[in-house]
Amino acid sequence: MARKSATGRIGIADVAVKAGVSHATVSRVMNGNFTVDPDIAARVRAAAVELKYQPNPVGRSLALGKTDTIGIVVPDLANPTFQAILRGLNRAAAEDGYRVLIADSFEVSSEEAILAGEARRRCDGLVLCAPRMSDAELEEIAPSLHPLVLINRTTAAAGIPSLVVDYGRGVRDLAEYLVGLGHRRLAFLAGPAGSASNGLRLEGLEAFKARHPQVDVTMLDGGSDFDTGHGAVDSVLASGATGILAFNDLVAMGLMSGLHERGVDVPRDISVTGFDDIPFARYTTPTLTTAAVPIAELGGQAWRELRALIRKEDHDAPGGRYQPCLKIRASSGPA
Amino acid sequence: MARKSATGRIGIADVAVKAGVSHATVSRVMNGNFTVDPDIAARVRAAAVELKYQPNPVGRSLALGKTDTIGIVVPDLANPTFQAILRGLNRAAAEDGYRVLIADSFEVSSEEAILAGEARRRCDGLVLCAPRMSDAELEEIAPSLHPLVLINRTTAAAGIPSLVVDYGRGVRDLAEYLVGLGHRRLAFLAGPAGSASNGLRLEGLEAFKARHPQVDVTMLDGGSDFDTGHGAVDSVLASGATGILAFNDLVAMGLMSGLHERGVDVPRDISVTGFDDIPFARYTTPTLTTAAVPIAELGGQAWRELRALIRKEDHDAPGGRYQPCLKIRASSGPA
DNA sequence: TCTCCAAGAGAAAACGTTTTCTGACCGAAA
């Protein structure tokens, strides 16, 4: 009968006793060390199977100094973008035998640093997604979080790879596209004020305005979800714009829904564009013109960067800049 | 200057040396044990702050026999239902200071048991979401995973709380509703063959058919995503049904998109219903009639069940059955 | 036969905590 340790679980000691060998030998056998006599190894394996021995990962982690786990900190798990990054990250990490621990800051930026630190200590590395904290704070804590990979944020701290989507370029491409269709009055339905990706979009729009002084671009306050778009119908109509650049696909969908309720036809009366190309964008009516970001791939790439850091490989060109790709669909048309 | 241990991190030993006390005393101070002289405690705290000491959770876990982490096993992280459960679970667990470790089986049911076992060993408890494994296998491994909470699956093994959504009831309600509108030919666009929740829906439909022998219900093969619905247009039209019960909202949306492309008007020509009431259901055109499941709440409840198990509280009425609630919207109308 | 070397297994240290046990010290009661 299996003797149980204090915790009630079978430990390496139980196997050792059963097989009549030492702890060390059991450990060697379990780790495929070939300096063990085949007969003894077989005996140990038999004992392990019989006792249903499963190594305790916590003890293992302590001895090896690694957890085979990485952490991801996101501002909001409900956001499809972060969900996609998480998915890509988890898939890629799983292929290398790593697990993912979640930390959601629920958009409370003051908690982010503590949360990240705690997560980091339990893991071998960390992915920090679009942190809301200030540049100064990020730069200060970044070194203590190493190995660390940033997504949609950069920092001056050294040795921190950064994967960023070129939102500025994407929104500029969308604006150029609308102008090409003959639109002369555009409106930008902005995202959350503090958001770095919103800042990048604004920069892109500034560049656009510099090239097209004749085009009128109205800035409208916004947010990042359905309701934002749905609630922005009045201000959009009041702006007189015929081409609307929504912060993202969710906002665009909310807006289209609201416009539909008012009897405004998209794209005949107003063209609407989103951003992200979430899966649903293909299935709205009308289907949504947007800028596609290979977002799950971003998660996969984040893992590869992190893996290189964990393994201390120095690999070429850490970090990277992702170019969004225009998806022209039915929600946009001639002015 | 902070002396560094072999791993390069500051440990309790460094603080002890700095403050001129023993490990034990530092540990006591860090854990708010009041049997320590206030002067010494202050000295220890000062040393800890100066060295930026942060306790190593792995060492802590080993000593305490707990990780303050729970695991969740899902068949597919890309599925909005599981995302919502994860979100609810994570939020509720975070409020109690617990973290969530993800394990995605990618629908490979043969891997589920191993995955669950590995996840469990790193955590204090496990939530198993809609496992695809057989009843026999589930019953066999369930005891070894304790504390364990099941979602959308039950098992004969003792002491395992189970939170299930009454999909059968939901699909029956939807069917009754369509019949009430005058539909006499229905079609059910089924989900994945092995899925337990699909099984429950089928049971519900059987009950419905028993009550309405005059109604014709066609069964169509399906799946659980957009493309399934989109690709099912032909078979749906061929069935001659005027009321379509889609496996879930995603399938319904795909179907509506496909019907729209064919010029079939929903709900004038055909009524379509979904299941789940995902956030997007409110924003499709036409808005989607569906059965709402408080799915994120399910995640929260799963945490509370698990917490009770971890704390060894015996609480009343473990487990529970969730009744879907009809959301009548614009995708359904008179036959 | 003696020495040397290699192979292989056990003892013990290490990882970083918590906690029990032990012992020193001090004040109060006898």
Next chain:
DNA sequence: TTTCGGTCAGAAAACGTTTTCTCTTGGAGA
């Protein structure tokens, strides 16, 4: 003055592994 009891800090064990070090054994070469 002695003893008892209580307080508080340090020593050491415990958690479950891995790994280094040490020791034994057997075989080969001189």
